Amino acid sequence: MEEVVRPSAFDRALRSLHGWVWRDPHRRARKLLRFAETEADGGRDLSRAAELTRDPLLRRLYLRHAQDELRHAALFRDRGRALLRALPRSGKAFEANWLAPGERGLDDLSVADERDDSLLAFLHLSEKAAAQRFALYRQLLAHDPATRDVFDEVLQDEAFHMSYTKAQLARVADRGSGARLWRARLGRLWKAYLRAAAALASVLGTLLLRLQYFLILPIFALLARRAAKRERLGFQAARRPSASRSQY
Ligand SMILES: [Fe+2]
Numbered sequence: 425m426e427e428v429v430r431p432s433a434f435d436r437a438l439r440s441l442h443g444w445v446w447r448d449p450h451r452r453a454r455k456l457l458r459f460a461e462t463e464a465d466g467g468r469d470l471s472r473a474a475e476l477t478r479d480p481l482l483r484r485l486y487l488r489h490a491q492d493e494l495r496h497a498a499l500f501r502d503r504g505r506a507l508l509r510a511l512p513r514s515g516k517a518f519e520a521n522w523l524a525p526g527e528r529g530l531d532d533l534s535v536a537d538e539r540d541d542s543l544l545a546f547l548h549l550s551e552k553a554a555a556q557r558f559a560l561y562r563q564l565l566a567h568d569p570a571t572r573d574v575f576d577e578v579l580q581d582e583a584f585h586m587s588y589t590k591a592q593l594a595r596v597a598d599r600g601s602g603a604r605l606w607r608a609r610l611g612r613l614w615k616a617y618l619r620a621a622a623a624l625a626s627v628l629g630t631l632l633l634r635l636q637y638f639l640i641l642p643i644f645a646l647l648a649r650r651a652a653k654r655e656r657l658g659f660q661a662a663r664r665p666s667a668s669r670s671q672y
């Protein structure tokens with residue numbers, strides 16, 4: 425399988441970081457469960473794509489693809505659960521989803537708004553990215569042969585998804601598949617930017633709230649305590665009523 429799909433240069437450069445993500449068994453189990461969710465999501469989107477396309481060959485391929493993704497979801501779920509059962513209970517582990525997101529499938533794409541060629545271009549890039557990532561995870565999981573076997577099996581289907589989407593794109597694209605692939609690449613880049621911006625906003629928001637809590641709130645607590653010291657103890661006479669008789 426390694427000769428057919430190789431990890432991307434970018435993921436190879438981050439190999440030690442990915443190794444760290446997959447080393448912790450709790451995080452590994454949670455990531456597999458998360459992958460199961462994204463695979464099942466992809467399967468549902470592909471079933472919808474099969475309903476919508478007017479091309480009979482694409483319909484058959486999308487249905488086979490949807491079945492593959494649902495099977496991947498079951499494989500990841502079963503392995504994730506088996507890992508969790510064998511481990512002592514623990515709190516939520518940091519999952520590093522921005523670094524190892526699994527197969528994104530059709531992501532936030534609205535299947536009903538896409539044409540066959542744009543959908544195939546997006547699918548091809550997404551399957552290729554997933555196959556390259558899974559090829560790396562497979563290499564990193566030598567210490568967990570059962571999980572590595574799951575990636576081995578999934579990777580064979582991902583290689584097929586990657587190649588059939590490219591072949592079908594070349595068949596259905598009116599003006600060549602190159603332009604379609606570039607538009608899909610830009611779309612993915614834009615989504616990656618939005619994800620990074622949202623993650624950064626979340627980190628900055630948390631940081632600002634903590635700063636307010638630890639730096640600004642104590643000042644008000646101090647002022648309130650000083651004001652409380654000036655208050656006299658016990659019952660006090662009510663304030664004298666105001667001299668004015670009207671609200672004006
Ligand atoms: Fe998959």
Ligand SMILES: [Fe+2]
Pocket residue numbers: 493527551554581582585
């Ligand atoms: Fe796939």
